[in-house]
Amino acid sequence: MARPPRSRRRRRIREAGLGYLLVLPAMLVFGVFIFYPFLRNFYLAFYRTPPFPGMPKRYVGLDQFGDVLTSSDFTNSLKVTVLFVLYTVPAGIVLGLALAVLAHQRLRGIAVYRLVFSSTVATSVAVASVIFFTLMNPQIGLVNYYLGREGASGSSRTPGGRSWPSRWSRSGRTSGCRSSS
Numbered sequence: 001m002a003r004p005p006r007s008r009r010r011r012r013i014r015e016a017g018l019g020y021l022l023v024l025p026a027m028l029v030f031g032v033f034i035f036y037p038f039l040r041n042f043y044l045a046f047y048r049t050p051p052f053p054g055m056p057k058r059y060v061g062l063d064q065f066g067d068v069l070t071s072s073d074f075t076n077s078l079k080v081t082v083l084f085v086l087y088t089v090p091a092g093i094v095l096g097l098a099l100a101v102l103a104h105q106r107l108r109g110i111a112v113y114r115l116v117f118s119s120t121v122a123t124s125v126a127v128a129s130v131i132f133f134t135l136m137n138p139q140i141g142l143v144n145y146y147l148g149r150e151g152a153s154g155s156s157r158t159p160g161g162r163s164w165p166s167r168w169s170r171s172g173r174t175s176g177c178r179s180s181s
Contacts, residue, residue: 045064045065046059046060046061046062046064047059047060048060048064102117103117
């Protein structure tokens with residue numbers, strides 16, 4: 001026998017209330033640590049704030065936005081960020097896919113490859129960055145040493161040099177790794 005519509009409606013309201021109650025702690029955390037600081041920064045962007053507390057701030061409107069958007073530091077930073085994204089995202093996807101396809105092959109010694117391949121999941125990005133920055137260090141890095149011997153340069157201060165740790169650390173995360181059994 002079907003329930004009357006009124007009973008269904010009350011049940012839906014009760015379930016929705018429970019859903020909102022369960023989401024409430026997450027929304028409070030987001031509100032305090034994400035939304036409030038974002039809105040506060042947006043508000044403060046319209047004022048020139050002195051470096052010392054207690055001094056009056058001055059309303060400048062959109063002038064600060066114009067200063068930032070026309071700044072050579074900002075445009076250079078934007079260019080470096082776009083280049084970094086163009087280097088790391090496609091390369092990480094292609095490299096991860098190629099390594100995953102290789103990991104699924106039935107070859108001799110594939111268990112060792114799978115172990116090395118899956119190590120990127122267990123290695124934090126910070127540790128991977130330290131390893132690669134050391135390897136690509138212009139003064140003591142092995143990669144730059146060998147590149148220098150071959151007549152090429154590979155400084156870790158270039159956008160391409162900085163993107164290698166990011167590419168390597170994501171290569172194992174872009175696809176799954178089948179077990180070696």
